[in-house]
Amino acid sequence: MRATKRLSSQFVRSAPVGKHCDGAGLWLVKRDDGGAQWVLRVTVHGRRREMGLGGFPNLSLAGARKQAEHWRSVAADGRDPVKEREAERRAVQRADISLAVLTADAFEARKAELKGDGTAGRWLSPLNIHVLPKLGKVPVTDLDQRDIRDTLAPIWHTKADTARKALNRLSIVMRHAAALGLDVDMQATEKAKALLGKTRHVPKNIPAMAWADVPAFYASLEEPTLTHLALRLLILTGMRSNPLRNIRLDQIEGDVWTVPADAMKGRKGATDAFRVPLSLEARRIIEMARPHARNGFLFPNTRKGVISDMTLSRHMERRGLAARPHGFRTSLRTWLAEATDAPHEVAEAMLAHVVDGGIVRAYRRTDFLEQRSKLADRWADLATGGAGQVVNLAGKGC
Template sequence: MPRPLYKLTAVAVKNAPPGKYSDGGGLWLHKREDGGAQWILRVNVHGRRREMGLGSVSEVSLKEAREAAERWRSLVRGGLDPIKERQRQRREAARNLHCLDDIARDAFESRKAELKGDGVAGRWFSPLEIHVLPRLGKVPVVDIDQTDIRDVLAPIWHSKAETARKALNRLAICLKHAAALGLSVDLQATDKARALLGKQRHKPENIPAMPWRDVPIFYASLSDGTVTHLALRLLILTGVRSAPLRFLREEQINGDVWTIPGEAMKGRRGATADFRVPLSDAALEVIEQARRHAREGFLFPSVKKGVISDATMSRLMERAGMAARPHGFRSSLRDWIAEVTEASHDVAETTLGHIIGGAVERAYRRTDFLEQRRALMVRWARHVTGQRGQVIALGKRSRNDA
């Protein structure tokens, strides 16, 4: 015979002395000596008695307790353990509460090993941190859809096209990361957002470069021996990209050759071949001066921690009223090579660390033109430091043999 339900009344619940009182159907009121009271549901699951708390009487009314008891009893009738089911629901809810900020930072941490310098420079994360997370960071990642992404990227989709593209790609990675964690996200949200945003009108512009004839004057102004001045001087003298220079370590220098690890070279991800940079006397002198600033093995440390940023060097040129930027000195060097020397295309491109030819051609060509590049960089250093830059021929007789 079924047990009668609804034995208690709201008044009885309020005035009952300490003890245990049945409302029927396994729902019990437990009043303690200390004045507290709670609801308990007793059920039998697979022949085992289970007790689960339904909350404090001060927070859960008699009506709410009866409704909750019925929900859990219905699960029992379906053969489920209500306690385990509640635990599962809580775990699911906790997973679904992961906000985009948490997912993005976790995704970044898991990919640091793939990034240059373990992502210390922040370039992988900055498109998200600057343009996405301020608006979507606190949103549960499972709730993010294509319209959210479109709305947050629309303001920069055309004006900062490359940054917007990177932010969209990083978001796609974050969504995949969330899916790998077991979250129910829309993996097509970024593709849908791209369709909503439309084709970008922005055309990439080349980084402003200083004419090679003006470089000696600027080089001479970098004379105070600070980390930033020395870094810019070595950047100019070697023609390397900013990242390898900023992360230059003492052990990478061997005599008059600087060996940059292959994985630190742009466009050589996964490569095992290192890149050798011949160092002129002027470059070696800059390195010697930089050694007094070295910290934790880095020759160009920042004031607080890590190494100086690319922005540090850019700001120096910006404050001086220049349109040119540090990366542009590679163009200055390339133009000088083309206009002043007769260096071959392969030597000129190798000087800038560019990959030349197809895979088959590279497999047969084993030289990195180190000695020819050394002569070229000596002449570049003479020009940069204010000495006369002579026309030279590399691989053939010079017009003006020095």
């Protein structure tokens, strides 16, 4: 048996710089700055583990020996003392297992999967607004389907999409809690959905402008203001408002605008940046907007950041139009279906939609940029008052 208790209290108080063994893996490490640390070395499953026990004199020689004895017994049972101590610390931190605490923990774990690390706060919004004010203090282990039903019932039929998102987020939080070892009802959200029944809410599509009316509207955007220029580029590219409003000069190279993957929405399963072909007209609009650029952004706000989505929407509202900026994506997609022979996957790629499964995409390593460039040119031709002829992707336009 290894010798133990080699050190004395008197020696520990005046120990020179260096490592001093008390026996059975317990060491006193004296530093140059005069401080000292207790360290325990044990072997678990053939692997040496080293853990700090505390500093001297806050942890006395007797205290260090007591801790070392405890952790040696843990190692003797075949358990890693470092992991065991970490688990104990997590258990203490989880003493508060309220829904609010577990929601924050689940969000933190998922941040890397969310656009911009979830800084926009949209992932949490349905819970923060409609669930946590009522259930935030309830321990997740006590949460059942009746609690969830009673909380979401007021918005189940009036704000169906928000309620659905809240239910989905709750399900994620419950799975996160279960993964932490908490005894939660994994079926609580599904049972709550059954109790709530089928929603009466009928979703409404965003109003879109008929593609035949786009040229007249495009021509009306004749002023070189940021609003007019942004709307023109929005129409020409078919992109969503967010990446368009946040377009940066360093994302544009020649006739291609490369949108970072984390700025794209609705491309689940896609991890690459998205290339947007720029027609001659789109490049002309970009050049007109360049004098407005600030801090690298092509469409900056007057104070900071970029122009808001409401700026574009309100412009169309003031014009008495039912259509909204996002609706131009529908205009483009309808034109592609009615006036071109673009294959489905190419037409969907024009709107940055992800089609087919991951295996198919893995083998089809193309973003159809060349075909989309031709379509973008014809769409720009139509928008600027040209014929926007039927496009034959197999040959020349007819």
